[in-house]
Amino acid sequence: MSARDLDVPVQRRSMRFILDGEVVEIENVDPNRTVLQYLREDLRRCGTKEGCAEGDCGACTVVVVDRDVSGKRLRVRAVNSCIQFLPTLDGKELLTVESLSTDGELHPTQKALVDCHGSQCGFCTPGFVMSLFALHKNNADPTRREIDEALAGNLCRCTGYSPIVEAARVMYADELQSKCWLGQSRSSTVGADEQSRIVALNSIDTDVPLCIEGHGRKFFAPRELDHFADLVALHPDATILSGGTDVGLWVTKQQRDLPIIIYTGNVAGLNECLVDDGYLDIGAAVSLTDAMPLIIENYPTLEELFVRFASPPIRNAGTLGGNIANGSPIGDSMPALIVLETEVVLRTGGSTRSVALNDFYLAYQRTALRPGEFIERIRIPLPVEGEQVQSYKISKRFDQDISAVCGAYRLQLADGKVEKIGVAYGGMAAIPSRASLCEQSLMGQEWSEASVSRAMQALDKDFSPISDMRSSSQYRRNVCRNLLRRFYLETSASVIERVYSIGR
């Protein structure tokens, strides 16, 4: 046991969160228990539903409220309770569908759904209520497209969504709304309601790290980066948990047993984004929701990629660090980050090293991470004048789907010739990877139809994709080539629109 681990004098054994204005304190919780199981099985608070237990249907959507990095404003975020482990609620406020209507009076979101005939079987409805509630807190006047995006993680099999979209508009018209507290993004001042919630959250806050033991399992939620690093080094077999949008499924879908979990979410040093020394520097525990604006601000062409990355509840929990560490061959951020020559800062105990993302992946689901090591930060170089960057995701459904193929491109031309080229794909091999032959064939060439056609052929030699439920190997080959062609068309004179954005 390291000295520092012993240094930590006190550790809390019970978790605390706020529900319906009351502080709930629980001891010895099973760290593998989900928020949904807790609600439905322990509290028999059954408004929140299970439709899939994998974060994909939204029936289990709840809202988690916590303080932002400044500590002065609230973040109001929808998350999937089915894959959130209960101890991650520590220090936060939980809102469920039951929290919304007081004294039998419907919340404007609920009323709008009733008035617009937004429920048929009603099983999806509590989840939609919570996603719409979060939308209302965060967006004063959403467009149809923003409504679609806000609801991307909620499936409804009955209504065909139209009445729900209408409800999303109608809820704003309700005069009762004025009585509702607003989120950070909606009002520049802190209202009384927000203030009292912050006070309540402050009251359960403490610097003492959480260390739960229950049902033979352990959950560590350290506060300091050094403590975190020591714990990871001390327990090299532990599961590092960030958003849990991959890890949660190991438990809910595969019934895996995670005896030791070390949570990044409360570690101060891992939770911020900054621009530093020519890099976007993103802490490993920053949620995708919080990392996205910074990336898109610098690389506006990547907006579609990130908006189509999972859904708001998943992005609210999930992190870029988790996406990279998970090392799935079909993770969406990696091809773009690879062509941008992103570096990951890895740390073991007190020492760090920096690895190019391109070298991070060794083989199928094997990364350069050593036992006891973790990702501390992700460093994306700032854009270079004149370069063109793009990433395309191909899936059966536009929203909330996993890529069959995801391609990313980065091009710097000098006098019409390719001076620098980066081409990387997900879905084409066992790891996300560059298309070296394709890149070689383009280097120094005219950026023209002819050289792009040659490069498309080179792609055939770069990859031998597999067939699976997402697509056949032949389609992967075809579309991999054609996406390069699309990049060519978009970067040369003949601009094409993408069907994704047409009609809305």
Next chain:
Amino acid sequence: MGADAITSRANSKIAGAVGTAVPHDSARLHATGRAAYTDDIPEPRDVLHLAVGMSAKPHARIRRIDLAAVISAPGVVAVMTAADIPGENNCGPVVHDDPILAPGLVQYVGQAVFSVAAGSVDQARRAVRLAKIEYEALDPILDIRKAIAAKSFVLPTQKIERGDSKSAIANAAHRLNGSATLGGQDQFYLEGQIAMALPAEDGDLFVYSSTQHPGEIQLLVAEATGKTLKDVIVECRRMGGAFGGKESQPALIACIAALMAQKTGRACKLRLDRDTDMIMTGKRHDFVVDYEVGFNERGRIEGIEFMFASRCGMSVDLSGAINDRAMFHCDNAYFLDNVTIVSHRCKTNTVSNTAFRGFGGPQGMFGIELVVDDIARHLGVDPLEVRRENFYGIGERDTTQYRQKVEDNIIHEIVDELVRTSDYRKRVAKVREFNQASPVLKRGIALTPVKFGISFTATHLNQAGALLHVYTDGTVHLNHGGTEMGQGLFTKVAQVVANELQIDIDRIKITASDTSKVPNASATAASSGSDMNGKAAQIAAKKIKDRLTEFAANHFSVTELDVVFGNNEVRAGNNTVSFAELVRLAWFSRISLSATGFYRTPKINYDRATFSGRPFFYFAYGAAVSEVIIDTLTGEHRLTRVDILHDCGASLNPAIDMGQIQGGFIQGVGWLTSEELWWNAEGELKTHAPSTYKIPACSDVPEDFRVRMLESSPNREETIYRSKAVGEPPLMLSLSVFHAIRDAVASVSNNTRRPRLDSPATPEAVLNAVTEQQVSE
């Protein structure tokens, strides 16, 4: 009734009268999370949670099942295999070929082999993984073409013939043949399959089941546990969606729960997780369709031959009626003079396929729409012209291939109006113009009609019952044999009763479907729920109203004609009392305030042996225009605009009917575009959760979505307030989307070649079709 029903609906001042857009009766409960689904019902303290062990092989004999590790796993209380079933090991609804637990032979990956009961859901699911099963593998048949070659069928091949298709095709000016494959579809109800069985005294069982057919659960549970129907009660207040997937499938779940409750003497709940649900339970049949057609220069079909073959899976289930319905709907709205339809019902080593909204109808329609579209592309004319050329006539060319006269044909009016309101012609021209100038993105547009037959094709199922109690405070307890799955049936039936008794709808308590209240009810299916249960409830309400009328006439010494119910009151001559007051008076005078209603659909008769007669009471119609855009580099596509005109007769509830149209349409779009079921070579379904199986999401619904109901078009048949069934027909309006995609694909060859597009039209399928068009350029 008829005419006066329509006037009385217009004059109603009560809340929730027929024809008004009252919200779903549970809307407030849905939105506040207080609507109780089966998993939300309070559990008895000693409840056990079950999990099911599934076959890992598509076709094998079980050599040995070793459950030692399962039994000793934490929390496990009992296990059960086929050998432990005291009654009949069957949950097949028609033919007894569907074992509850596999008795030694497994016939698909995911078939239930054993069940486990434990203290928690988690314990049961973890324990299941510890089983060791040894198999002796047998050759599986995993796809339709192989099954046809091997003559592997669950039921004999059927044939409908009229005229002489062979020579009509041979003599026609033009001939074409073609084929397509059409994928299946998972129901993907948001609430998975679930049942909770409670042991009652003397070995009786009470079962909560999420089911469209409580009566069948009652029967199959009784048979499996060795009891009689009187010993079992089944209740269902609501389902979290069903779509046909809870017609026959819940029996397996309920039987497993009931058997374990019987064995352990404790309450047992089985809730399938999503993956198990999708792997273990049946889906919409996938089909292959081959056709040969002869037609004239205007595209009029002179002779046609169809071969439909469907994947029924390992057992019969409802495949007989489903495939029959495909044969009945392969005319859609078109007159097929010389026609031969062959239907193979293939037995495969995959899950037994089952009911899903449309029940074979969509697959039949898919076939004929493919033919019509191909003819148009062959002739180089607008497919709409060929469609019109073939529509059923009025007074001529009006008999279906199963010899029912189409007496209520309104497809011409609907299509004419829709062509006008959707601006179809101008938009076709615009699409062509756009495509000329756009090398990569292509647009497409299509109008397709729907004509859908309403009634169960098995005549005996077209019966329904209702039970109505009026209490002394004038409130009403309503029960009927239908089930609520979100379609708003309970609301509509309550509206009917409110209308009959002229009381506000909130005076009526809508209650759970319950086999002990209304016996022997048919499944809530075939879109017939409100037609039949609405009528049954109306009959019950009328009985009570008649008694009250007679009583009031006596009591107030007026004639029965002078007794008028209206606006929560009853006027008897010069006396006006509240409904509640009259009820109280009637009770005091010992008048019965409870009644049952029974309804059987009139006019239908049909001979299964010859496939002829009148299987359908009437037809529901509609049409849709869809416009899409595709990317010829990737096959990605978007639906950009939809115009729908649909016939609900005189709607009982326009809001609920609108919901059925929009929801059904979008569900159909999923079937034809993004919902792909994918099995690997080992017969394992790999798309068994929403992560891999993609139903439409919010952004797939076009911003420009114009849905209208046909106005002033009461049902010509005497249905409940002249309304029309609306559950299934709108799903098939989605064929317009598939054909709009075909239209876009065809533009790649400048409309010179028929596109070969399989369904679902995933980006991959579309890109394949596009590539083929390019090759032939």
